[in-house]
Amino acid sequence: MTQTSSGTPIRVLVVDDQALVRGAIAALLGLESDIEVVGQAGDGAEALAVLEGERAAGRQIGVVLSDVEMPGVDGLAACAAIRRRFPTTRVLMLTTFGRPGYVQRSLDAGASGFVVKDAPSEQLADAVRRVASGLRVIDPVLAVETLARGASPLTDRETDVLRAVADGGTIADIADHLGLGQGTVRNHVSAAMLKTQARTRAEAVRIAMESGWL
Template sequence: MSSPTIRLLLADDQDLVRGGLAALLSLEPDLEVVAQVGRGDEVLPAVQAHHPDVALLDIEMPGMDGIEATAAVVGSGAQCRCLMVTTFGRPGYLRRAMEAGAAGFVVKDTPAEQLAQMVRRVAAGHRVVDPALAADSLSGGIDPLTDREREVLRAAADGASVRHIAEQLHLSPGTVRNHLSAAIGKTDAENRYGAARVARERGWI
């Protein structure tokens, strides 16, 4: 008796990577790629339109990152489990992905046969995490930033002024400065740009 087909959605902004993944996974008799998207904000509409069992998501995508897209899929109540497939094994990404409801986290250079097996495990209701990524995440320490400090740092990373950040986040300039000062202290950085860089490298924003 053959196994039921597992329907897949692939989300990656690099056409070559997405196409390669689709070609490799489609070689498996029980896996079928039913949709592909190149932006994070296209993930939930594609899930709702194609009803995949598992979505394989890159983290860094335009429109919305893969972690935010995962939170949107999980929050929608869709019967689709999310597996992060990323180049970036940064400390913090794994923790954020799991907090968002991801069912697994693997790197893109995982051998195709192993990736297919991880997809099957996720579809069966299990959680899978690349062991090396898990070790890196634990060694990277816990994210010390608050949600508001992360928001302010994301805005600061784009070079926005304090006044612009304040308007964007509906805060007073003084409150923005306080959050930036706290984030600079927690990241041992010299200024807001350094704090944003450290937070990004560690996967905190």
């Protein structure tokens, strides 16, 4: 097994909003002699607090293994914050949803890897080791799909509008929430529908979510 250059175990923080899943992942990784799970967190904000506590105690976490979809501070936002505040800590994204768009957004946020939760435990442990050593790890199937699909075609404003649509808001509600005119909102919705090749607003939201663009 690969260990850190000092021969000490790789210190890992597991972040997932589902306690049972989080505990199971931590237990599996804890079986590896070269990996030490030193903490768990239920969302991105809690993960940052754990990292701050470790730093204050003079310790460092080598790898943060984080879910993508979480309430509050999600995995993508947490990843970006971790890379800014703890630049030597690597982030490995782990999700149930193998959506190509998530891979690109994770990499843009500074993640060193992306794997799906149904990967075999030995594959997950190996991904942690690789990321800790400075390598990048991406599920091969998702890597091909990501390259084939490319980055999100939606602008930031179109993404904001579709997210508001997903929350169930009317055109008037969305316009008020985003500080836009109703005509402008309609234009953004139409552009998003065209780019996603959707026939309705709801279908545009579904396609964007399945692609990992929202």
